[in-house]
Amino acid sequence: MNWKDLYKSKVVDAKEAVSHIKSGDRVVVGHACAEPVTLIEAMVENRENYSDVEIVHMVAMGGSEYVKPEMEKHFRHNAVFVGGSTREAVNAGRADFTTCFFHEVPKLFKEGYMPVDVALVQVSSPDEHGNCSLGVSVDYTKAGAECAKIVIAQVNKQMPRTMGSAFIHVSDIDYIVESSHPIIELQPPRIGEIEKAIGENCASLINDGDTLQLGIGAIPDAVLLFLKDKKDLGIHSEMISDGVVELVEAGVITNKKKTLHQGKTIVTFLMGTKKLYDFIDNNPMVEMYPVDYVNDPRVIMKNDNLVSINSCVQIDLTGQVCSESIGSKQISGVGGQVDFVRGAAMSKGGKSIIATPSTAAKGKVSRIVPFLDEGAAVTTSRNDVDYIVTEHGIAHLKGKTLKDRARNLINIAHTDFKEELIKEWEKRFNAKF
Ligand code: COA
Secondary structure, three states: OOHHHHHHHHEOHHHHHOOOOOOOOOEEEEOOOOOOOHHHHHHHOHHHHOOOEEEEEOOEOOHHHHHOHHOOOOOEEEEEEOOOOOOHHHHOOOOOOOOHHHHHHHHHHHHOOOOOOEEEEEEEOOOOOOOOOOOOOOOOHHHHHHHOOEEEEEEEOOOOOOOOOOEEHHHHHOOOEEEEOOOOOOOOOOOOOOHHHHHHHHHHHOOOOEEEOOOHHHHHHHHHHOOOOOEEOOOOOOOOOHHHHHHHHOEEEOOOOOOOOOOOOEEEEEEEOHHHHHHHHOOOOEEEEOOOHHHHHHOOOOOOOOEEEEEEEEEEEEOEEEEEEEEEEEEEOOOOOHHHHHHHOOOOOOEEEEEEEEEEEEOEOOOEOOOOOOOOOOOOOOOOOOOOEEOOEEOOOOOOOOOHHHHHHOOOHHHHHHHHHHHHHHHOOOOOO
């Protein structure tokens, strides 16, 4: 059968598609802004026919109805990253959290740690060869579809067609649900004075020709504001958002000096507005690959002068970085932070930056602390950490004694907390600050 007839034979409505999910199945859901909203709504609608369906997801950008208390006997969410819509359920014990480096998530599916029964994905319309693009999320979504016994795809006419290794062929899909609706958007964050100061400090560590990884949120976006005078920057990043488009259009990001994938922006997923989605649609200058390639530290390191910029919750005076919990309360996950911290460490001329406001909770607490809160996860170890940046400056920790790294961290702490931190330093090192 040619692919066009094959395609037609697989088209069903959403209700029928989700009837192929069975009680006890493990369902992997397409990531972030590529969440197949129509399929999830249909699955939730069909809940009375299921018990104990496990839903594996990372950054859940939809409503995550399946974590509501009344869904408990039908669904159990297993989060590989905790986002805003699933945080309460994970911490209330109604959902689980599996900690895993982002680059190893596909391995969980491929090597039988988490066998996949069903993949719910969202893809573009097929091209003339029958290839659908996974669009804005290739990451673990592709591995989920490759490993699943049943693949249900929402073919969305509005899903952009991204390049690289973003494709799934019609013959590898079991059920197709057609739709046309806008892709979930992430609006640009508000960038205040503190974020701007942090952005400017980070930008001072970036040289012409460097290749960048930028995390999510206000700080990475603030860094981009201060890169307008740089030349020939490159991107090899887990994700990008709208800010990158402006720098490409301004001729700042050219990828010309990259030592891997020269001339190309390399990413594994995208979160932004239609402006970003239009920019990457059919754009051969942006290539998307699975996360076990993009985030593999052995791949990242092939980019000389790789600078990674991520954020955190708390840092102790020895340089242990917690980026995923407030005490024992899980608020996110390791994501790709350590993948890039390690890749940057191995890159010739590479640097990793953890950039954070010096305080949290409206200035009431210092993020630089003598000891991490009880139960806090060490996300980036003190052996991996390199630069810490706040609005008050830059602390370089790599290669420094415990005494010097603690001093450098205190120098970039907020003035309100310095006295207390200095007291701790003097007690710990039996010296005058
Ligand atoms: N003590 C108490 N509360 C704290 C705190 C601390 N030390 N640090 C943060 N918080 C609170 C904040 O006040 C904020 O509360 P609010 O929502 O009530 O305002 C909340 O926790 C979130 O903190 P914030 O720093 O504003 O979050 P963010 O959106 O900037 O994200 C991380 C920061 C660290 C959570 C995020 O970068 C992350 O998840 N990192 C790990 C994954 C990663 O780096 N991936 C790689 C790139 S995508």
